[in-house]
Amino acid sequence: MPSPSLVTRDLTVRFGGHVAVDQVSCAFTPGELTAIVGPNGAGKTTYFNLISGQIRATSGRVELMGRDITRLPVAARTEAGLGRAFQLTNLFPRLTVLENVRLVVQARERRGFNLWTMAMGHRDLIAEAQAVLERVRLTHLADQTVSALSHGDQRKLEVAAMIALKPRVFMFDEPTAGMSVEEAPVILDLIAMIKSDPEATVLLVEHKMDVIRSLADRIIVLHNGALVADGKPAEVMASDVVQEAYLGKELSDV
Amino acid sequence: MNRLLSGDSPKSIVLSVLLVAILIALAFAPFLFPGSRSLETAARICIFIVLVASYDLLLGYGGIVSFAHTMFFGIGAYGVAITIDRLGTGYGALTLGALIGLAVSGVIALLIALLSLRVRAIFFAMITLAIASAVAVLVSQLSGFTGGEDGMNIRIPRELTPANRLGEVMGTRITGKTLNYYLVFGGSLLLFLLMLRIVNSPFGRVLQAIRENAFRAEAIGYRVVYYRALATCLSAMVAALAGSLFAIWLRYVGPATTLGMEIMLDILLMVVIGGMGTMYGAVVGTAIFVLAQNYLKELMGGLSEATASVPVLPELLSPDRWLLWLGVLFILSVYFFPTGIVGRLRGTR
Ligand SMILES: Nc1ncnc2c1ncn2[C@@H]1O[C@H](COP(=O)(O)OP(=O)(O)O)[C@@H](O)[C@H]1O
Numbered sequence A: 001m002p003s004p005s006l007v008t009r010d011l012t013v014r015f016g017g018h019v020a021v022d023q024v025s026c027a028f029t030p031g032e033l034t035a036i037v038g039p040n041g042a043g044k045t046t047y048f049n050l051i052s053g054q055i056r057a058t059s060g061r062v063e064l065m066g067r068d069i070t071r072l073p074v075a076a077r078t079e080a081g082l083g084r085a086f087q088l089t090n091l092f093p094r095l096t097v098l099e100n101v102r103l104v105v106q107a108r109e110r111r112g113f114n115l116w117t118m119a120m121g122h123r124d125l126i127a128e129a130q131a132v133l134e135r136v137r138l139t140h141l142a143d144q145t146v147s148a149l150s151h152g153d154q155r156k157l158e159v160a161a162m163i164a165l166k167p168r169v170f171m172f173d174e175p176t177a178g179m180s181v182e183e184a185p186v187i188l189d190l191i192a193m194i195k196s197d198p199e200a201t202v203l204l205v206e207h208k209m210d211v212i213r214s215l216a217d218r219i220i221v222l223h224n225g226a227l228v229a230d231g232k233p234a235e236v237m238a239s240d241v242v243q244e245a246y247l248g249k250e251l252s253d254v
Numbered sequence B: 001m002n003r004l005l006s007g008d009s010p011k012s013i014v015l016s017v018l019l020v021a022i023l024i025a026l027a028f029a030p031f032l033f034p035g036s037r038s039l040e041t042a043a044r045i046c047i048f049i050v051l052v053a054s055y056d057l058l059l060g061y062g063g064i065v066s067f068a069h070t071m072f073f074g075i076g077a078y079g080v081a082i083t084i085d086r087l088g089t090g091y092g093a094l095t096l097g098a099l100i101g102l103a104v105s106g107v108i109a110l111l112i113a114l115l116s117l118r119v120r121a122i123f124f125a126m127i128t129l130a131i132a133s134a135v136a137v138l139v140s141q142l143s144g145f146t147g148g149e150d151g152m153n154i155r156i157p158r159e160l161t162p163a164n165r166l167g168e169v170m171g172t173r174i175t176g177k178t179l180n181y182y183l184v185f186g187g188s189l190l191l192f193l194l195m196l197r198i199v200n201s202p203f204g205r206v207l208q209a210i211r212e213n214a215f216r217a218e219a220i221g222y223r224v225v226y227y228r229a230l231a232t233c234l235s236a237m238v239a240a241l242a243g244s245l246f247a248i249w250l251r252y253v254g255p256a257t258t259l260g261m262e263i264m265l266d267i268l269l270m271v272v273i274g275g276m277g278t279m280y281g282a283v284v285g286t287a288i289f290v291l292a293q294n295y296l297k298e299l300m301g302g303l304s305e306a307t308a309s310v311p312v313l314p315e316l317l318s319p320d321r322w323l324l325w326l327g328v329l330f331i332l333s334v335y336f337f338p339t340g341i342v343g344r345l346r347g348t349r
């Protein structure tokens, strides 16, 4: 068993009196895809925000590759190896598809403070961005402005950005939300491809049961901010407590 | 050519023609438009192109609103004036003064940036407003040091003054003033190309990304505060150099010519008219605005006389109303070219 890449210890955040994430302790290992489930408002997105740094924890710790990152700003966590795709589409809307990916590669290669060369002169960054677009089949849209893309293509571009970032830990927050039945499988294939890398740790917030069944090695369940179940998909899904109290309709829906 | 422009070609024939025309007009201004008034206008255009472009670097590329830009311009100008006042006339003192202005501007910009950019962009705008006002008061109070409201005359080396007669070329008298103009022109051109380089560098791309979506830029690994801080410093330092050039050209510096809020407003108008986030917008916007500022009065005087027989019109066109017409021009330009003249000519958005 490889050692965990990401660990949260008693991770907690309070908004006023409301405890949105409640002492969640959990370890995630490379080569493993963990599905995070729970009803709306359970605290899944907030848990992600605590890990990637958009929200500061009230108490508890986050460790990445054994290093305490609880107090680091967002960008420093990204540099340390966290990659996050957001629940609501989050891109540079007026830049081109290629530039969106190129900026990610440029960030990863730490060339952002280069003042004196031409951005277009960094052919290697462009070539890599193009290669990523090729992999997700967005090459034909490379020169389009992002805001002109369909919702499905925008979500695909977010996954492309994650691939370009090459993080140690991938965090996907409902990547297929709002996508058509035809578009969703493409995203899931990409996530499966990411998962096939034994070095990659993948966290996936997802509601659709068939998706979880086909992709997840493990499921954790959040309810009212607390971690209430953790185990192999079959076990967790079979557990009565989880079925009735916490997942209710959402899991059996599909 | 492509390298000189940092790969950022004007991308529109009309714009290219316009830019080349402005470049030629400025490059040969002493010969094309003899007379001290037109040379003053040309020099002012050169310097304000740099000032406005450096503001565009901040506002148009970085998405940062600052009201302290004229303060940095003033620091550059006063740097030269005070150093020459203390050390005496000479190229050494002149250069040292410009370097002092550059350094002081950079440090103050860094302090402002690190103090306020962490919080919120609006906080930055407020801080710059407060500091710029404080500095303006300080300058008029410390009259022993800065000359107060009267400002200071600057004794630049004689070679750069009209007293230095060098002969005639093509019927135009060449004096130190002509040399001084070419110092201004050359310095401005260099600074403009430098900024063009910066906005097209990987750093410039990050600034645009931050302006588009700072949250996203941070999430993919760019430390937004540091990028904004560096942009603030660069912009302030270029403004300071423009100020130094201005001081050398005018041989005078005073609160009204460098620090005033009206100048800050003019800069904003020039950026918006030309087109934010384009660099070339600074060239077009400045040229049009400064020309209007300097010649609209005459034009209106002429029109007013020509229409003397028509009722109401001469009243409306009276030269005293030039500011009103400048306002009308501004509103029309923003209405018809919301992305600025350059944005319109490039046909983007
Ligand atoms: N910044 C915030 N301020 C106050 N309350 C918040 C904030 N972010 C999330 N919450 C609350 O925390 C709870 C968990 O939300 P969220 O993490 O988005 O749930 P999920 O992603 O599981 O649907 C919700 O009750 C939400 O209203």
Ligand SMILES: [Mg+2]
Residues within 6 Å of the ligand: A044, A045, A046, A087
């Ligand atoms: Mg959520």
